[in-house]
Amino acid sequence: MTISMPQFDISTLPVMKIHDWFDGPYPARVRIALAEKGLLSRVEFISVNLWTGQHKTPDFLAINYSGTLPVLELHDGTLIAECTAITQYLDALDGNPTLTGQTPLEKGLIHMMTKRAEIEFLDAVSVYFHHATAGLGPQVELYQNPEWGFRMRDKAVRGMRYFDSLLEHRPFVAGDAFSMGDIAVLGGMIFAALVKLPVPDECTALQAWHARMQERPSLREWRAMVERGAPQTKENIHLPS
Amino acid sequence: MTISMPQFDISTLPVMKIHDWFDGPYPARVRIALAEKGLLSRVEFISVNLWTGQHKTPDFLAINYSGTLPVLELHDGTLIAECTAITQYLDALDGNPTLTGQTPLEKGLIHMMTKRAEIEFLDAVSVYFHHATAGLGPQVELYQNPEWGFRMRDKAVRGMRYFDSLLEHRPFVAGDAFSMGDIAVLGGMIFAALVKLPVPDECTALQAWHARMQERPSLREWRAMVERGAPQTKENIHLPS
Numbered sequence: 001m002t003i004s005m006p007q008f009d010i011s012t013l014p015v016m017k018i019h020d021w022f023d024g025p026y027p028a029r030v031r032i033a034l035a036e037k038g039l040l041s042r043v044e045f046i047s048v049n050l051w052t053g054q055h056k057t058p059d060f061l062a063i064n065y066s067g068t069l070p071v072l073e074l075h076d077g078t079l080i081a082e083c084t085a086i087t088q089y090l091d092a093l094d095g096n097p098t099l100t101g102q103t104p105l106e107k108g109l110i111h112m113m114t115k116r117a118e119i120e121f122l123d124a125v126s127v128y129f130h131h132a133t134a135g136l137g138p139q140v141e142l143y144q145n146p147e148w149g150f151r152m153r154d155k156a157v158r159g160m161r162y163f164d165s166l167l168e169h170r171p172f173v174a175g176d177a178f179s180m181g182d183i184a185v186l187g188g189m190i191f192a193a194l195v196k197l198p199v200p201d202e203c204t205a206l207q208a209w210h211a212r213m214q215e216r217p218s219l220r221e222w223r224a225m226v227e228r229g230a231p232q233t234k235e236n237i238h239l240p241s
Numbered sequence: 242m243t244i245s246m247p248q249f250d251i252s253t254l255p256v257m258k259i260h261d262w263f264d265g266p267y268p269a270r271v272r273i274a275l276a277e278k279g280l281l282s283r284v285e286f287i288s289v290n291l292w293t294g295q296h297k298t299p300d301f302l303a304i305n306y307s308g309t310l311p312v313l314e315l316h317d318g319t320l321i322a323e324c325t326a327i328t329q330y331l332d333a334l335d336g337n338p339t340l341t342g343q344t345p346l347e348k349g350l351i352h353m354m355t356k357r358a359e360i361e362f363l364d365a366v367s368v369y370f371h372h373a374t375a376g377l378g379p380q381v382e383l384y385q386n387p388e389w390g391f392r393m394r395d396k397a398v399r400g401m402r403y404f405d406s407l408l409e410h411r412p413f414v415a416g417d418a419f420s421m422g423d424i425a426v427l428g429g430m431i432f433a434a435l436v437k438l439p440v441p442d443e444c445t446a447l448q449a450w451h452a453r454m455q456e457r458p459s460l461r462e463w464r465a466m467v468e469r470g471a472p473q474t475k476e477n478i479h480l481p482s
Contacts, residue, residue, distance in 0.1 A: 065357065065361070065403055066357060066360060066361065072349075074346075078346065078350075080349045080350065080353050081353050081357070082352065082353045082356040082357065084352055084356060085348075085349050085350070085351075085352035085353035085355075085356060086349065086353075088345075088348045088349055088352045089345050089346065089348060089349030089352075090345075092344075092345035092348050092349075093345050103333075104329075104330050104331075104333035104334050105315075105319065105330065107326075107329045107330060107333050108313075108321040108326050108327065108329055108330030108333075109319075109321065109326070110326075111323065111325055111326035111329045111330075112321050112322050112323045112326035112327075114326075115323040115325060115326060116306065116307060116322070116323065119307060120306070120307065143392070145386065145388060145389050145392075147386060148386050148389045151384070151386075162306055
């Protein structure tokens with residue numbers, strides 16, 4: 001297979017919008033992907049305040065039926081929800097997929113590990129947060145199933161042990177190179193830290209990988225965005241401290 | 242972007258194994274994808290009996306940590322789990338992705354709709370089955386949360402209405418062409434039929450799409466495989482009738 005491709009000039013890319021929340025764990029996945037691809041400058045962030053339940057309003061549900069963040073909005077109004085889908089789109093733009101794989105095998109393994117990171121770790125932490133803790137507060141969490149939430153907490157901890165065992169034998173989640181799979185596990189680590197779900201002490205490979213990840217420029221850029229704090233919009237006046 | 246590609250000869254492809262169960266809704270997704278790609282003849286199916294909980298045994302968990310079907314095993318022993326990941330792999334093999342999109346936009350939209358079909362429909366039916374019905378029976382369903390199961394049943398029905406509303410305005414789930422997104426919604430329809438969860442009468446666009454899908458050769462091939470019945474292996478002697 002031969003592929004010839006002109007140089008990709010990101011300055012020709014129309015500005016995109018990302019509907020998200022500055023320190024959300026799922027938004028982090030796309031912000032890190034944007035940073036990895038050098039695309040942060042081509043994006044305008046639109047704040048959707050999770051703590052006031054803005055993502056569950058009819059206006060936002062018209063943008064994303066599932067009521068989740070983030071959502072990518074293209075210059076023509078096309079909407080792409082779901083972190084994996086957004087990352088797949090962004091990664092394909094320059095014809096040089098660095099996060100989702102170039103060969104069939106890389107694509108398969110990266111998509112598998114990304115999904116596994118969601119099911120076994122990130123999504124499980126999310127269910128724990130929304131169902132077995134105060135979550136986003138009583139105005140937003142209109143239904144909770146604590147038994148299910150605690151079960152998912154335990155699943156997430158097992159997930160940490162699983163990824164630890166993997167990372168004992170490979171440098172990155174899906175093999176020898178950084179990928180969307182690492183970003184998904186990072187999403188899990190970010191959410192676990194927010195809900196104060198500790199990584200077991202004996203998960204030394206997971207912790208060493210996590211420390212290495214923090215040195216990547218994309219993670220530094222993401223942290224700087226978080227440290228800049230909540231966007232000052234009218235919406236956010238009542239943001240809980 | 243110019244892509245030149247030699248003709249792909251599937252007869253050169255080493256035989257792959259698929260670990261699955263003949264009439265499972267998730268296995269159906271990959272069997273339909275294989276049929277769409279003309280790859281059924283390159284696959285040997287290994288039966289994993291869901292009804293005896295074979296997918297939850299240590300032997301199978303070593304193949305797929307998540308304990309789910311199907312799993313693709315390549316000739317060198319490489320294992321790829323998760324329907325989306327397997328489909329992505331298979332679709333990339335011939336350099337002519339017909340199920341997962343060719344342009345960045347197609348890729349993004351197809352991955353979004355596939356994930357949405359899982360979250361809002363297929364996975365919700367699955368949780369209903371495993372938590373609020375007898376599921377695979379008391380030997381396999383060691384924990385059930387019926388309240389959560391019924392909630393997911395209601396979510397699945399809302400999901401049917403959502404896909405119905407989409408299909409009023411487009412011929413296929415992710416736009417103008419058949420894709421992995423259609424296969425994911427078909428997975429939901431297959432699971433809903435198994436658990437006798439009816440499609441609301443007023444979902445006429447969803448029903449019309451579903452009827453059109455049955456005419457595709459891939460669906461006929463899948464149905465023929467199901468009608469051949471459960472594989473006759475020692476494992477299956479105690480299969481419930």
